[in-house]
């Protein structure tokens with residue numbers, strides 16, 4: 411469990427990134443910070459592994475203040491996956507995945523074996539192990555980034571707009587991959603995006619942020635869609651338009667659900683009455 415308590419952050423140039431922020435992020439669930447550019451998402455994320463220290467307040471992991479932890483040791487135990495993949499260009503794929511393992515004294519042979527195993531985990535061919543990042547597609551690089559984040563088997567994975575730089579089809583594949591990995595490994599994931607659809611797809615807990623990391627709403631995707639807390643949230647989630655502006659249409663073949671653009675999205679099934687049994 412990660413807890414932000416009365417966090418504030420002012421950068422040395424006087425910019426207020428976070429005014430006052432408190433939230434509990436449950437263990438083994440995915441929490442998504444979503445908001446427009448500059449709302450403070452990355453600042454909050456980086457406080458978890460002390461890439462940024464708050465000017466006020468406390469961040470705790472399992473009840474322990476991260477301020478008391480050595481930043482380098484702390485970071486080794488937390489996977490960090492960022493938009494560009496952040497891969498070292500002159501190091502092979504296997505070497506990139508095993509970076510943390512080399513730092514923690516794992517033998518070369520064991521690190522190589524683990525890197526190959528992780529290529530399987532993220533759905534990449536082991537034959538890619540000896541390539542350099544520039545010899546991979548953007549989507550493959552992102553998968554290597556995910557593998558590297560998983561290398562030390564951390565309990566916590568921080569993901570900062572990890573799929574922002576890839577095309578929509580690859581992005582959809584990578585999102586499904588995260589859902590699959592999460593089903594298998596149950597990490598505590600903190601995911602930053604400005605894409606509300608991505609937030610609703612991946613988040614168990616979604617945190618919609620306004621300027622200065624003010625919380626506009628926090629809840630499950632269903633809670634937010636069913637009951638937006640303000641006009642800001644309704645606008646932000648696009649409640650009035652697109653895929654979320656659903657309505658019913660009666661047709662000669664039954665009632666269907668139609669989206670804001672008039673496209674039929676599915677068929678309406680009446681919930682079965684209590685006690686009704688199906689033959």
Ligand SMILES: Nc1ncnc2c1ncn2[C@@H]1O[C@H](COP(=O)(O)OP(=O)(O)OP(=O)(O)O)[C@@H](O)[C@H]1O
Nearest residue numbers: 421423425426427446447448449450451452453454
């Ligand atoms: N090192 C820094 N020095 C000064 N101001 C900073 C620094 N890093 C971020 N900021 C400012 O703090 C605010 C929050 O930035 P942050 O990067 O956390 O937002 P974000 O929501 O992640 O934005 P984006 O989606 O564009 O990445 C912004 O106004 C930003 O300009």
